Amino acid sequence: MPIFEADTVIKQYRQYDATITAVNRVSLKVEDGEFVAIIGASGSGKSTFLHICAGLEKADYGSVKIRGNDLMKMGKDELSRFRGLYTGFIFQKHNLIPQFTALENILIPTVMCRKESYRYEEHLKKLISMLGLSDRLNHLPSELSGGQQQRVAIARALINRPQVLFADEPTGNLDRENADEVLALLLETKKSIGQTLLMVTHDLTIAEHADRIFKMDNGKLRLFRDRDGTYRRNSDEEAVSKSKM
């Protein structure tokens, strides 16, 4: 059974007289431990879809299941608890709490959703050192650079060792070197706890590390590169070799 399953998800926004279909009948199955990357132009619906996948936003239609549990059918409290126990989310815009220090921000998930018998201290030390945050722990988000804020958001998403990690442009504000280090950290976590990773990224160098790459185009999601490395164009049926891309 796939660990993650979205079925015919539709999300529309109404503004004045216009209706924007941000997500248009999108279905996606992700296997346990798989790394799926989603690429696509700005405004194509990537963040909206990822938020729905993680239960942060409600779809107008369709279902989203994690470990067979339908997020759309859960009440608010049940959903918060479920998300805290099984998922982590790295936001495109960090979403750090401005009044909390870097360290307090990182520790929020451990307070909100305590996993029984899980001792996070060792993991915390490792995250702080790998993300180069040791000398910034007592800074407020406003006293951190964009890249440092992003790294705090990454540590916060990983502190509870979530089974499914959703990441929206996790390396968007980082230079090549830091982006590669963050990718290495995500791949290591993925390997060590068998984590499933759904990542939106503009960075093809990062997307290339995924098992499968999907492309969002005007609210539609299409397979772009399959597990065996085959690139596809226009439709799921039409496979093309990499040399033709």
Ligand SMILES: Nc1ncnc2c1ncn2[C@@H]1O[C@H](COP(=O)(O)OP(=O)(O)OP(=O)(O)O)[C@@H](O)[C@H]1O
């Ligand atoms: N709250 C909202 N109200 C109205 N329209 C919205 C809202 N959120 C998103 N949209 C619209 O939905 C579409 C998809 O937005 P989304 O943020 O998902 O794009 P994206 O692919 O993540 O883009 P980017 O790469 O720039 O982050 C856009 O046209 C956007 O303007």
Ligand SMILES: [Mg+2]
């Ligand atoms: Mg986005």
